[in-house]
Amino acid sequence: xxxxxxxxxxxQSHADVWDGAYSLSARTxxxxxxxxxxxxxxxxxxxxxxxxxGCAPGCTVELTEVEPNxxxxxxxxxxxxxxAIDPSNDxxxxxxxxxxxxxxxxxxxxxxxxxxxxxxxxxxxxxVYDGTFQSLASDDDSGDGLCASVSARTSPPAPTxxxxxxxxRPPRT
Amino acid sequence: MTFFYLxxxxxxxxxxxxxxxxxxxxxxxxxxxxxxxxxxxxx
Numbered sequence: 759x760x761x762x763x764x765x766x767x768x769x770q771s772h773a774d775v776w777d778g779a780y781s782l783s784a785r786t787x788x789x790x791x792x793x794x795x796x797x798x799x800x801x802x803x804x805x806x807x808x809x810x811x812g813c814a815p816g817c818t819v820e821l822t823e824v825e826p827n828x829x830x831x832x833x834x835x836x837x838x839x840x841x842a843i844d845p846s847n848d849x850x851x852x853x854x855x856x857x858x859x860x861x862x863x864x865x866x867x868x869x870x871x872x873x874x875x876x877x878x879x880x881x882x883x884x885x886v887y888d889g890t891f892q893s894l895a896s897d898d899d900s901g902d903g904l905c906a907s908v909s910a911r912t913s914p915p916a917p918t919x920x921x922x923x924x925x926x927r928p929p930r931t
Numbered sequence: 932m933t934f935f936y937l938x939x940x941x942x943x944x945x946x947x948x949x950x951x952x953x954x955x956x957x958x959x960x961x962x963x964x965x966x967x968x969x970x971x972x973x974x
Contacts, residue, residue, distance in 0.1 A: 802935060812937050819935045835940055844933035852938060860945045860961060862952035862971065868937040880934045905936075909953030911945075911970055926934060 759786070791817035794871060802870030812838035813870050827851055830891070832921055840870070843882070843926045852922045862911040865922050866901050875903030880926070886910040887921040894920070945971035 759765065769782065789797035792815075794805030802813035814820050823841040827833050832851025833841075841850045854863070867882040869875050875882070884906040885896040894910040901907035910920070943951025948959035954971035961969045968974050 821935070835938065837939065839938040839940075840935060841938060842933050842935050846932075846934075854940055854942075856942065858944055860970075861942055862945060862954055864941045864951075864953045866939045868939060870935050870937055876934060879932075880936060882936055911953060922938065922940070924936065924938060 791815075794873075796870075796872035796876070800871065804871055810838075812840040817871075819870060823850060830921065831919065835922070841924060843880070843924070846926045849923055849925045852924070854920045854922065856912055856920060859912065862909065863920065864907070864909045866907045867905045867924060868902065869905065873902070875901065875905035878904055880904065882906045883925045884908045885923040887923070888912070889919045891921065945969070 767782070767784065771777070787793070789795070791800060791803060792805060792807055794803055796803050800817040801819045803817050804811065804813040807815045809815055810820070812820050819840050821842060822836070822839045823833055827850050830851060831853045833853070835852045835854045839852060843850065863886070865884055865886060867884060869880050881899070881904040883896070883898050886894045886908055888894055895908045897906045897908035899906065941952050943949060943954060945954060945957060946959060946961040948957055950957045955973045956967035957971050958965060958967040963969045963974065966974050
């Protein structure tokens with residue numbers, strides 16, 4: 759939209775069984791890097807101008823992942839870990855060192871701006887494996903929006919490495 | 932279309948008196964029967 763442009767808003771009922779009064783609100787804003795909304799041309803927007811947190815001050819991602827990242831041992835995890843899922847059936851593998859026995863871990867995927875896991879466009883799936891690639895836990899949508907959140911506990915003897923597999927859609931069963 | 936994600940991992944050892952990771956509780960020990968299990972889950 760441009761300054762002075764006229765736009766029209768059409769309001770229709772979804773079905774003819776309800777009628778009544780309603781209120782209509784409309785807001786405009788200037789798309790900008792750093793406003794927390796993922797606008798066209800932005801790879802990310804985390805509402806700050808900080809570098810080193812996964813989203814650079816110019817709203818480009820600070821990518822951690824090194825492709826190809828589909829087979830063990832995968833990329834080593836470090837915070838912040840920013841990965842890319844492309845194409846949609848891409849599988850990313852991240853290895854995590856467990857410092858000792860009796861540890862638990864909480865693993866989450868987040869988007870990098872927009873909220874609600876990329877406004878519902880980023881549907882990640884997480885699996886946590888032990889050091890012998892036995893699945894410990896998995897999750898699809900327990901995080902924010904369609905983001906994944908999974909918890910796993912290491913049982914003695916503790917695996918030295920856990921692998922977290924992220925993918926955009928759940929595996930077909 | 933490329934989708935970027937941030938992978939966050941929180942880890943914590945059960946019995947260190949700090950609630951973290953996937954723990955529901957941590958009473959500083961790994962004994963069961965005291966309200967917080969050996970796996971740091973609420974009993």
